Amino acid sequence: MASDKPSYRRETAVLGAAMLLGVIHQGLFYGRDWGLSYPLFTLCFYLFYYWAIRERERLRLNSSLLLLAPVVLLSLTYALFTNLLFMILNALAIPCLLIVHTTWTVRGREISRMNAGAVILSLLEQLFVHSLRYAPLPGKLAGRLIAGRLRAERYRQLWKVLTGLVISLPILLLVGALLASADTMFDRMISGLPRLLSGIPVGEAVIRAGWVVVAGGAMFVYVWGLLYPKEKPPAEEGRTMLTLRHEEGGWEPGAAVSGPAKPVRMDPTITATLLLVLNAVYMLFAVLQFSYFFGGGAAALPEGVTYAEYARRGFAELVIVTLINFALLMLTLHGVERTSRMMNRSLRVLAAMLIGCTGVMLCSAYFRLSLYEMAYGYSITRILVHAFMLFLVGLFALALYKVWNERFRLFRPYAIVSIAAYVLINYIQVDAVVASSNLERYEKTGSIDAAYLGTLSYEAVPYLVELERRDPNMREAAEALDRVEERLTRESSPSWTEFNWSKWKASRALGSR
Template sequence: MTALFSAAPSYCSRFGVAILLAALADFLFYGQPAGITVFLFALLIAAAVVAVHPAAFNDGRVWLKPIALLVPLLPLAENVSTLSVSIALAALTVFALSLSGRLRHSIARIAGQIVLFGLAAPFRFVIDFIRWRRTARRFGGRRIRLAAIAVWVMPLTLGAVFLALFGAANPVIDYWLSLIDLVRLLDLIQLARIAFWLFVLAAVWAFLRPRLVRRIPRALPAVSAQAGKTATTIEDILFGKAAILRALIVFNILFALQTALDAAYLWGGAALPDGLSYASYAHRGAYPLIVTALLAAGFVLAALRPGSETSADPLIRRLVYVWVAQNIMLVISSILRLDLYIGIYALTYWRVAAFVWMGLVAAGLALIIARIALRKSNEWLLSANLLTLSLTLYAGCFINFAATIANYNVDHSLEMTGQGIPLDAWYLHSLGPGAFPALDRFLEHQGKTAAAGTVRELAGVRGSDEIWYRTIQQNWRAWSFRDWRLLRYLDTKEPFVIPSAIEPSMPGR
């Protein structure tokens, strides 16, 4: 009974906070554009997590955690995107686990906790409710029975009758009753809105009561001594010191051949074989070489396990250094290949992502060398790679990729430079408002040329898009720093005049 009464206030208070957050989410998001409200709601969730963990105030450094949380939440104020929301959710997860005393101290283990938290979050509310009901039954707590609800039927029914009679007899009460719009109240009861509330309740409840999925203990199979001896012998033959040494020699020779070819054709400018263009050479090699580098990294990690015989051999370590260095050159070559391809076929979101991915692969290979040289564990390597990935994604939240792609494609288009390929203006239009400045430069340039008539349709669509964008931005919920900067540009830009069609001259005039 004591456990029930001690747990009930905790559940009830958290449930009340969750209901309040759901109501605020309804006001901020339901049927509204997403903008600065996402940042504000993340701050509200953080405040609620602090409020339901009063024991955290015993730590004198508790205020450092909200200050640290503000850093990963700042991308939401810059721009709301899938990336910024994902970073904010991960940061809120770490914050909630930290206040509840469940956070690990290794970056690799923290990443695992975030994954486990995400797996448990959709079911936490239902599981906690079922667990609370079972606890109430176990300790003899009072249950909500049908009879307890039925006893209110008669009082409420007669109360409604008396209230109607009072309204007929008293003009003041009748006026108050007339202010109640039952039809509008019924309109508020919508299945979509109920689903929205349930979704928000389940989401915020996971932060208010942060728990992780319980891991299933691994069952260690019983292996006989003879079987163990056989497995060891096979491992020594296939992945032993001699096999790894020979593999590294072969791999270094193969990679040296590939590096030499790239040095000749990409860096040295040697003529390609007949029928093969630089664009084809660049496109065919960019992505397969990255897969090759990843496989090479996996081989290095498997071959040079910390404490193994191969990791202590000086010759093998030197061969690994040379091979990983060749892999880094391979990634740099892939980046150059992609740059050549983009110089011919323009820039897209996927090609920007490929640049970022290749840079991360190169950083990962460099960290492998650091791990071997410093004799660190694979957990250290995983933590270092996760930290590099996190910093890269965080920095990406502040980069306007739509504007970057649009500016590059306009500046390198056939219409603007006289070389390259024609600009895919409709792809720029699909990039959204971030492409407005680059598209305006293109339209103004085309309006001064003989091809002015070809931009009339695009200019009309551009004007309609701006009207739609300004309408959305009139709602304060849609505000962000990026949109604020774009609105300042639109307000200071001179209005673009759609070029009129050239009328044919009449004879004799």
């Protein structure tokens, strides 16, 4: 995208707003837990962002604005829930989605014509090339701002004074140590300086100032890189890529050449043979699954092997095979030559058979995990795996549509499904689902691991309180609630920026014991 040269006034205005945002950032997060502060800062960042790009891009109701929804919803989870796993994952997911959204807003027309790989490379280029090259700009603007307030002669004198101070510091430390060693009274006076300065929070002030400079500078550099990307020289207008040249002894990197490269494709006959063999094995496996799980074949299980043990042994392997099949399916859809109409139809049929057999595997894995949960209870990992298998079903369904409609592009639907699934799994409150499911299982079996429920996030506390009410004599439930109450008291903070809905609900539930 061509870029006009920005004015000095605009540069300083955006830098000043970024530094103000840096002040807000350190005020919300320095020495504090993440809570309501996270969505508040997200709001402040977007106000700054849309203000900074107002002359280049207007705020419009278009497809790019839809990406704002998952960013906002995920940032709200820090004020609503307390699941540690998702707090860590969201700390990575939110910046990634924010980068995608802001880049799409400014470079939407360019990105919309790219394939999946090019989009990812474009985002990395935006972050590490266009934006990172402006890293020295805040320092230069600050220097120009100071120089503009002073005459040239005074500006040079100021730099000389600062240089003299830097040079004198090590000499001053050496001389001070020698004088303190030579004179007892001087040593006593110097020794008393730390006590006099102890009441002045110099260290904290320096850290806060550094926090503001780094946070504000980073946000300025990123937004400025979006507004004024690096222009490519005319020689680089064409697509360049690394090629391989054949030498004796193997393939070695060759020189960069211009023009599109011919993609490496798999032979269709080899691929069809591979799919045919795999599908034959999978069909046999599918027949066995219907016998054991869906056709009343439990009597044929080996002696001494229970349903739960049988389920536990094969679940992980089925998930791994499913992922292998997914990779093979993507390779078939995008990496195989289409030499003839007949071969193309054969590959479609084989790919559809692969999807069907994989669907049976997913059903089997899902059923196996359900049996295992009935025998041993529910956990966060098992619920997340359930959700992951449902997510895979959605991806395979889209791939099946792609098999019979070659014009259908998978990248955008996969991105939408992935983001929507991730936001949804954040909001179903996995810890609450685990606690409620174990409570229902307790009603049927009389067995429950109350100690494990006490290790979950605060979303599980109301269910633990309910468990204690149903069985007041259960010592494990009371001990788990006591540990949760102690943890909640230790983590409580009077700051309103750290408010969290789940902590508040847990506190109310514990207060009603």
